Amino acid sequence: MCEAIVAMKAGKYLLHFFLLALLATKAAAHLPQSTANANQKSYIVYMGDRLDDGASTSLLHANMLQDAFGGESKSVLCSYKKSFNGFVVDLNEEEAQKMAGMDGVVSVFPNEKRKLHTTKSWDFMGFPQQVERAAMESDVIIGVFDTGIWPESQSFDDKGISPPPTKWKGSCQVEPSDNFTCNNKIIGAKYYHSDGMFFPSDLVSPRDSDGHGTHTASTAAGNSVDGFSTLVRLGDNTSYEGISINTFDLKNKTYPIIYGRDAPNTTAGYTGRSSRFCTINSLDRDSVKGKIVLCDTIESGRGPFLAGAAGMVTRNEDWTDYTDLFPLPTSSFNLVDGGMIYQYINLTSTPNATIFKSDEVSDTLAPYVVSFSSRGPNPITPDIIKPDISAPGVYILAAWSPISPVSQLEVDNRFEGFNIISGTSMSCPHVSGAAAYVKSFHPTWSPAAIQSALMTTASPMSPGINLEAEFAYGSGHLNPLQAANPGLVYDANEADYITFLCRQGYATRFLQLLTKDNSTTCLGSTNGTVSDLNYPSFGLSTSPSKAFSRSFKRTVTNVGSPLALYRADLSFPNGGLNVRVVPDVLVFTSVGQKLSFDVVIEGTLDESLVSGSLVWDDGEHKVRSPIVVFI
Known part of the structure; x- marks a missing residue:
């Protein structure tokens, strides 16, 4: 995978950088819209890198249409030659497919306006678009380390954004023949590959051929819903609600439904024991073509799609709380509802079904941490609670590379400027956007101070839904608006982290590799424990039924009112443990003042995990x- 580092200037609209991709009402709005007949619409023919001779590009485009359609009335509506090589033309679906098969054409995709997609994840976190803004926003730079970026996306339009700040020393690394252009939003970009090798699908450019980098760079918000659900109705009029992101419309038409086990590709040596999983080549094309296939696992969809199936229904032993996009109409079920569909197929002489387009449904349990997200404890340093925080990462709608299929499967012919995907990669930009917002108000704060502000203002989450408690969600759900005014921060500098690594057992030579400073040493830094790092959480791993006593030393910096009195509010179930804070009152007389305290935990732990919290409260x-104390 080709990777790229992209720097984007927050500019006048820092929040808009993270919201624009999801709240924009048009994709490719700068492209002309045609007045095509009913059976035609406007398409973009993308031909890759721009040509050195811009004057000949228009002639090339006109000649391509002449070669493809002869004397038919086809004209180039718009030619692109500065940023990339391509043109816009009115085509029907058959003509678009013909155009896509021509030499020199990378992809053909619709040139159309997008309707507004309502997205609510920032609102869900109490952070609407109309929030207080800082004058320093224009100096905030956001760095993205990913698969690149699609610069033509409206998400990265620099209209109204001032030039890069004077502190910016980076550059836009593009080859003379490259089709990538930086602007006042994307102020720098570099591409590389760790071993110097590029895959055939990679562009030797910061341009994103995958989509992931564009999505994370433009991520603005997801939704407070559990998947934009998908209804399956069987021929006996019973309906089952599964989960998927199904953008296909079967228009209520019913199709025969067949169990994958009953359609093995025996010619290729498959039996029903393997074809029930619907993997590639396992299904007999004559048996499943034009039918909906029931599969016994969440499969990518390649197998049914390549076999000509009209749709796919899956039943899964390991039921999940999220889904992906598939290259054909799909809905996923647990074993109970999936079993009912299986029973219907077995007991009906001519079973049939239809799959509806997905609808969004409210998830009243949100927020909670999805099953694919990693859980703690931290395997390297158990006494530092991980994860730190939770943020939206499921069904996030954001910008996408229009040359990468929306399902990221090569068999999918859907190419869009926006996409909905899930992952920890989608959570990260939410936190990055919140960090940039905090940074705009407090430009001198260290990364540790910003991290502390995000963690200590997070909204508590329920261990009743997330059984792993803090090992699922850390400090809680991200609350960006509160993070700009945390009151106190747990700060730490480079020396604090060097001491922490020394207490972890790192040798001096390894530290010097990290710091690039031959004077770095662990001498005098090994007294104390790793849990004395000035971190905004408290974790203690212990042995079962073994008495212990641990003291955590912490220092907080006043970043709120000059005169403030904070009282310790300790919430912790007994569980055989005694927890106290010394002192339990902190009195500040100035901004920037630092005061220290200890959290002491003593006793014997008989449960696997006991958790609670310490809140410093000044009334505001x-x-x-x-x-967290755990075994």
Whole structure:
């Protein structure tokens, strides 16, 4: 995978950088819209890198249409030659497919306006678009390390954005023949590959051929819903609601439905034991073509798609709480509902079904951490609670590379400027956007101070839904608006982290590799424990039924009112443990003042995990840190 580092200037609209992709009402709005007949619409023919001779590009495009359609009335509506090589033309679906098969054409995709997609994840976190803004926003630079970026996306339009700040020393690394252009939003870009090798699908450019980098760079918001659900109705009029992101419309038409086990590709040596999983080549094309196939696992969809199936229904032992996009109409079920569909197929002489387009449904349990997200404890440093925080990462709608299929499967012919995907990669940009927002108000704060502000203002989450408690969600759900005014921060600098690594057992020579400073040493830094790092959480791993006593030393910096009195509010179930804070009152007389305290935990742990929290409260701010003791 080709990778790229992209720097984007927050500019006048820092929040808009993270919201624009999802709240924009048009994709490719700068492209002309045609007045095509009913059976035609406007398509973009993308031909890759721009040509050196811009004057000949228009002639090339006109000649391509002449070669493809002869004397038919086809004209180039718009030629692109500065950023990339391509043109816009009115085509019907058959003509578009013909155009896509011509030499020199990378892809053909619709040139159309997008309707507004309502997205609510920032609102869900109490962070609407109309929030207080800082004058320093224009100096905030966001770095993205990913698969590149699609610069023509409206998400990266620099209209109204001032030039890069004077502190910016980066550059836009493009080859003379490259089709990538930086602007006042994308202020720098570089591409590379760790071993110097590029895959055939890679562009030797910061341009994104995958889509992931564009999505994370433009991520603005997801939704407070559990998947934009998908209804399957059987021939006996019973309906089952599964999960998927199904954009296909079967228009209520019913199709025969068949179990994958009953359609093995025996010619290729498959039996029903393997074809029930619907993997590639396992299904007999004559048996499944034009039918909906029931599969016994969540499969990519390649197998049924390549066999000509009209749709796919899956039943899964490991039921999931999220889904992906598939190259054909799909809905996924647990074993109970999936079993009912299986029973219908077996007991009906001519079973049939239809799959509806997905509808969004409210998830009243949200927020909670999805099953694919990693859980703690931290395997390297158990006493540092991980994860730190939770943020939206499921069904996130954001910008996409229009030359990468929306399902990221080569068999999918859907190419769009926006896409809905899920992952920890989708959570990260939410946190990055919140960090940039905090940074705009406090440009001198260290990364540790910003991290502390995000963690101590997070909204608590329920261990009743997330059984792993803090090992699922850390400090809680991201609350960007509160993070700009945390009251107190747990700050740490480079020296603090060097001491932490020394206490972890790192040798001096390894530290010097990290710091690039031959004077770095662990001498005098090994006294104390790793849990003394000035971190905004408290974690303690212990042995079962073994008495212990641990003291956590912490220092907080006043970033709120000059005169403030904070009282410790300790919430912790007994569980055989005694937890106290010394002192339990902190009195500040100035901004920037630092005061220290200890959290002491003593006793014997008989449960696998006990957790609670410490809140420093001055009546205006509630500076909350989780406390976790576990075996």
